[in-house]
Amino acid sequence: MEEILLKIEGLSKSFGENQVLKNINMEVRTGEIIGLVGENGAGKSTLMKIIFGMPVIASTGGYNGKILFQGKEINFSSSFDALESGIGMVHQEFSLIPGFTASENIVLNRETTNKSIFKELFGEKLNQLNMEKIEERATVAFSHLGVQINPETVVSEMSVAHKQFTEIAREIERKNTKLLILDEPTAVLTETEADILLKTMRRLADEGISILFITHRLDEIMTVCDKVVVLRDGVLINEISTKETNVNEITEWMIGRKIDHTKKKRKNFSEEKNILDIENLWVDMPGEIVKNVNLKVKKGEILGIGGMAGQGKIGIANGVMGLATSGGTIKFNGESLQLNTPIDQLKKGLYFVSEDRKGVGLILDKSIDENIAYPAIEIKNEFLKKKLGGLFQVIDDKEIEKNSKKYIEKLEIRCTNGKQKTGELSGGNQQKVCLAKAFTMNPEVLFVSEPTRGIDVGAKKLVLETLREYNEEKGTTIIITSSEIEELRDICHRIAIVTEGEIAGILSPEDNLLKFGKMMVGLKGEENE
Structure with missing residues (x-):
């Protein structure tokens, strides 16, 4: 039997009066992959922050209980201590330096240098970087992941998938890594890319590296993990071998209730007028290809936009809403929209919930109340x-406050109250605040990009159901971009597939999944409807 690498005994943590972890006991063995699941706010991220020694833990009073790593008690004062001990972490939000290349990010603070004759006089700073060796190290790290990425690529020019692989490559390039914490690493990846990562995780585990894997995709847990640990409201509900359970059981442990999977009858919008006509749209956005998009959106429908990463699906909404430089013709209710002017689109009744909730969607140091109301006040x-x-x-x-309270209750935003800073919320609850902002604006057309990225199965169902209800009650036209085809098939009336910067075709949610797959990889084209 593998030796115990990490042991947690009686771990509890509170932020003020809010207790987020309660008497957690668990073990991680050498070469073991453990899936950590739970709804947003269940305590997963806090547990990982404690293990990784992040400063927010010490600055808020530390924790109670004991953590043993390789048989010795640890209580890291910083993440640098954790890294030195052999614990690496890939965070849900990227921590790369945008202006640096992939190779520079991967070896940061561990660069290979050529010795200088001035070293003895002036110290290590006079050594010169050996760029050839640095790029070689990065290439080896990428090949270990099973992906081909040019190590000279600047991070700001990468797709989100390549950024994710670069983050992981940085951690496995550290020679002393014994425990790797992965926080939602597949949330930004396509199914093919996620499959590559899962196989890499298995290979790393076979080499003796233990992995704590946080994900809301339960099929991934069943595919790659040896064991699953379920948290709910800060309590460890269950710790069980994946061979002894199934997705339905895990879901019920996570949310404490059964989920209704019945599909509702869909309305046919074919006779409705076009509310949005997009012609010959091109968008200049790093990591995305949008070169000639033609799309007609029906008034009152929920239209999905799907496709492989980097093929253009994310770029369409960013181009229409003026967040990325674009050209072409867009008509809204028959009138031409002025491109590259976000304020014009907002005033005319279009709104966008961005995939970049922290960079575009929220003011993190402001309260939930302020964030929800801000666009409606300004526009x-x-x-x-x-x-x-x-x-x-x-x-x-x-x-x-009245408006904020309504959406906190409706969207089940886990917070102390509306005065809490948005930056203190979990990623999934931040996403819900973004949706509350959109609903408060009451737009005629709502673009929502990756609405359930990084949120758990219970919250995912809530968010999708809320979008459906909003569409039915208000008649709002909703355009949803998502990396998860099943999500689009669940809620949309039609689904447009983007391939190589163009609309490859428009499918019905009832169409065979194989048809979606073929269209996404360009094997078969369909005429636009």
Whole structure:
């Protein structure tokens, strides 16, 4: 039997009065892959932050309990201590330096140098970088992952998938890595790319590296993990071999309730008028190809946009909404939209929930209340009340709080209250705040990009159901971009597949999954509807 690498005994953690972990006990053996699952806010990220020694833990009073690594008790004061001990972590949000190449990021602070004759006089800083050796090390790390990425590529020019592989390559390039923590590493990957990563994880485990794998894709847990650990509300609900359980059991342990998988009858929108006409759209966006998109969107429908990573699906909404340089013709209700002007689109009744919730979607150091109301205040002059007979207006805090409370309850945003800073929320709850902002704007057309990325199965169902209800109640046209075809098939009336920067065809959710797969890889084209 493999030796115990990591042992956690009676671990508890609180942030103020909010206890997020309660008496956690678990073990990780050498070469073992453990899947860590739970709804957003269940305590997964906090547990990983404790193991990895992230400063937020010490600065908020530390934790109770004991952690043993290789038989010795640890209580890291920083992540650098964890790295030195052989614990690596790939975070859900990228931590690469955008202006550096892949190879420079992979060997950062561990560069190969050529010795300088001035070293003895002036120290290590006078050594010169051996770029040839550095790129060779990066190439070896990528090949170990089973992917081909040019080590000279600058990170800012990479697709999100390549950024993810670069993050992982950086950790496995460290020669002393014994435990690797992966936080949602497949959330930004296509099925093919995710499959490559899962096979790599298995190979790393066979080499003796233990892996803690956080994911909301339960099929991945069943495919690659030896054991699954389920957290709910900070409590370890179950720890069991994947051979002894199934996806349905894990789901019920996670959320404490059964999920309704019945599909609702879909309305046919073929006779409805076009609310959005996109012609010859091209978009200049790093990592995306959008060169000639032609698409007609029906009023009141939910249209899905799917495709392989980097083929253009993400770029379409960013181009239409003016967040990336674009050209072509876009008509909204028959009138031409001015491209490359986000404010114009917002004022006319279009809104965008970006895939980059931290970079574009939220002001992290502001409260949930402020984040939800901000666009409506700035664009539509809402949440304002008149003073001195209308001479000037002030923000109506009561209405802002009332609106925020409504969406906190409806979307089940896990927080202390609306005054909590958005940056303190889990990724999935931040995503829900982004949706609350969109609903508050009450747009005529809503673009939503990767709405369930990084959120658990229970929250995913809630988010999709809320979008469906919003569409039915308000008649809002919703255009959803997603890497998960099953997600699009669950909620959309039609699904457009993007291949090599163009619409390869439009399919029905009821079409055979094989038809989707062939179209995504360019094996068969369909005429636009």
